[in-house]
Structures are given as structure tokens and as C-alpha cells.
Amino acid sequence: MDCKAKPVGRPPNERAGTALKAAALRLVREKGYSNVSIADIASAAGVARQTLYNRWNTKADLILDAVFEETGRYAAEPPEDDGASSRTRLETFLVQVFTHLAEDGATMRALIAAAQGDETFRAAWYERFAYPRELMVTDILREAQEQGELAKDRDPELLSAFVHGAFWYRLLNGQPVDADLARAIVAEIFERQTPLLPDRT
Incomplete structure (x- = not known):
């Protein structure tokens, strides 16, 4: 019987969300809210911008x-x-x-x-x-x-x-x-x- 191992850790979407929130907070603290873009946050989190927009509108x-x-x-x-x-x-x-x-x-x-x-x-x-x-x-x-x-x-x-x-x-x-x-x-x-x-x- 072929049994596949179950993935360990957080699901990808949850990991991406956690990374985006952490990156957003860090960048805003470092540069100020108005100096941080959606692209900056997505890049710092290592995810595509669409991944961000799948969870947040703005x-x-x-x-x-x-x-x-x-x-x-x-x-x-x-x-x-x-x-x-x-x-x-x-x-x-x-x-x-x-x-x-x-x-x-x-x-x-x-x-x-x-x-x-x-x-x-x-x-x-x-x-x-x-x-x-x-x-x-x-x-x-x-x-x-x-x-x-x-x-x-x-x-x-x-x-x-x-x-x-x-x-x-x-x-x-x-x-x-x-x-x-x-x-x-x-x-x-x-x-x-x-x-x-x-x-x-």
C-alpha cells in the first residue's frame, strides 16, 4: 500500500499570510507607512502580489x-x-x-x-x-x-x-x-x- 506522508507545519496559505504580516509590520516600522508599497511587502515576504490580494484588499x-x-x-x-x-x-x-x-x-x-x-x-x-x-x-x-x-x-x-x-x-x-x-x-x-x-x- 502506497502511503504518502502528510505535510508537516503550517499550510502554505497560512505560512504566506504569516510572512506577509511580519514583513508588513517590519517594513512599516523601518520606513514609515507611506513609504512602503504592496510590492515591497510581497517581495520581503517572498510571495507574489496576487497572494497578498487573495487575502487583503488594501x-x-x-x-x-x-x-x-x-x-x-x-x-x-x-x-x-x-x-x-x-x-x-x-x-x-x-x-x-x-x-x-x-x-x-x-x-x-x-x-x-x-x-x-x-x-x-x-x-x-x-x-x-x-x-x-x-x-x-x-x-x-x-x-x-x-x-x-x-x-x-x-x-x-x-x-x-x-x-x-x-x-x-x-x-x-x-x-x-x-x-x-x-x-x-x-x-x-x-x-x-x-x-x-x-x-x-
Whole structure:
């Protein structure tokens, strides 16, 4: 009986996709988003341009996927059962996010700019990248309310919007987005709240 050996490792399409994302992220970090072409990425990955277009419609779509995976390594959803306070969990999470932004901030600014001229890409950017992290912050703040760390009259969704507005504004204007900013944001949320009056009912 003639038995053929099964291929070992990732399927060719998956290997090509991984190589393209790695090449795209490396080239954009080295040269800047606007200085990297589809042809550059395909050449660096060792694949044909058609292979790239079989998976992504535009350079922005490819870069978004690459950045999305990278963000998952830096800023995964904070664990809920590690015994840390909500304040500590939020600060740790923001520091992780800002560490990523410090490395890929220029790429992020370019993707945000690309999203302004492409409604489909803007929706993908929001749904895959911005909104999930907004929800993570909102969930931490809701947990803080349940644990009595945050006043019940605070609005977690609005506070989360404030958090993201603060660091995206800084990023877009080339200002530092770092651990100091993370600590300052957390202090504003947890230290400058109006204490609740005793419940006399």
C-alpha cells in the first residue's frame, strides 16, 4: 500500500499570510507607512502580489491585521481573578497598551488617517481594534463599581471614552503616551471622584 506522508507545519496559505504580516509590520516600522508599497511587502515576504490580494484588499487592511495580532500580545484582556484591585488592573492594562503605541504609534496614526478616507476600513478599524479595547476598560470600571472602588454615580462608558480620547489625542499630536500618562489617567478616575453620601434608608 502506497502511503504518502502528510505535510508537516503550517499550510502554505497560512505560512504566506504569516510572512506577509511580519514583513508588513517590519517594513512599516523601518520606513514609515507611506513609504512602503504592496510590492515591497510581497517581495520581503517572498510571495507574489496576487497572494497578498487573495487575502487583503488594501495595504491598510493588511497592516491592520498585523497590528491587531501584535496588540493581542501587548494588551490582551486583563484577567479578572488575579486578586488585583480594579485600579491596578486598569493601570497595568493601559501601560501595556501604551507600550505598544510607543513602538507602533506612527503606524497607528497612518491607519487612523487611512480610515478617514475609507468608510469600510474605518468600520473595520473601530470594530476590530478600537471598540474591543474600549469595552475592556469599561468592564474594568464596572467591576470597580461592584467592588466599591468607584462611585455608583460614575458612568463607566463615558469614563472609558474619556480614557481613550485622552491617549488618542496625545498620540495624534505626537505627545508622549507612556506609563506616566497611564498613572495620571487612573489617578483622575479613582482619586478625584465625589464620595458617596451614607445610605440612610
